[in-house]
Amino acid sequence: xxxxxxxxxxxxxxxxxxxxxxxxxxxxxxxxxxxxxxxxxxxxxxxxxxxxxxxxxxxxxxxxxxxxxxxxxxxxxxxxxxxxxxxxxxxxxxxxxxxxxxxxxxxxxxxxxxxxxxxxxxxxxxxxxxxxxxxxxxxxxxxxxxxxxxxxxxxxxxxxxxxxxxxxxxxxxxxxxxxxxxxxxxxxxxxxxxxxxxxxxxxxxxxxxxxxxxxxxxx
Numbered sequence: 001x002x003x004x005x006x007x008x009x010x011x012x013x014x015x016x017x018x019x020x021x022x023x024x025x026x027x028x029x030x031x032x033x034x035x036x037x038x039x040x041x042x043x044x045x046x047x048x049x050x051x052x053x054x055x056x057x058x059x060x061x062x063x064x065x066x067x068x069x070x071x072x073x074x075x076x077x078x079x080x081x082x083x084x085x086x087x088x089x090x091x092x093x094x095x096x097x098x099x100x101x102x103x104x105x106x107x108x109x110x111x112x113x114x115x116x117x118x119x120x121x122x123x124x125x126x127x128x129x130x131x132x133x134x135x136x137x138x139x140x141x142x143x144x145x146x147x148x149x150x151x152x153x154x155x156x157x158x159x160x161x162x163x164x165x166x167x168x169x170x171x172x173x174x175x176x177x178x179x180x181x182x183x184x185x186x187x188x189x190x191x192x193x194x195x196x197x198x199x200x201x202x203x204x205x206x207x208x209x210x211x212x213x214x215x216x217x218x219x
Contacts, residue, residue: 004199007040008219016107024078036175050116081106109203137161140168142178149184
């Protein structure tokens, strides 16, 4: 089973457990309070940072003594398999905003993918090959610093995940001007999605092939 909580921007906590003898907490991209949002009260066994910008790299805010991953490569910590995949923060091969690491996370028979501040127009064949099958995709949709809603829709079409969780979009207290999530929902042909404060999911309860769900989370 996995429980996902979103703190805003690109910051998530994914708690995985098999209910018996194994559990692990993964936190991705903790942000600095300067961006206007409340810093999350998260603890972690594994801490992932997609790139070194202050709205993604506030590692000191996370409790515990997590294993820090901030580069491409393959890692295994507490039965959780993590793969970091090289990508760009912009559409000009990093010349504007540098590099970004995409992460895939495998645990409890599920495969998660967090795209970080992905800024390419689309994924390359090599990136797609490394990402592979995805059950739950966390994707930026707010534009300006990352792909926007229409570009996100194309990337989702490349990956074909079972569940999509939009992130990195405009929020009332956020000090960055980003598009709201409504624009993304419209691009995906969804009129309304009821937001949830957490997503709890088992591999057996994932949507069937071709029945993709969009989950909007509250922070």
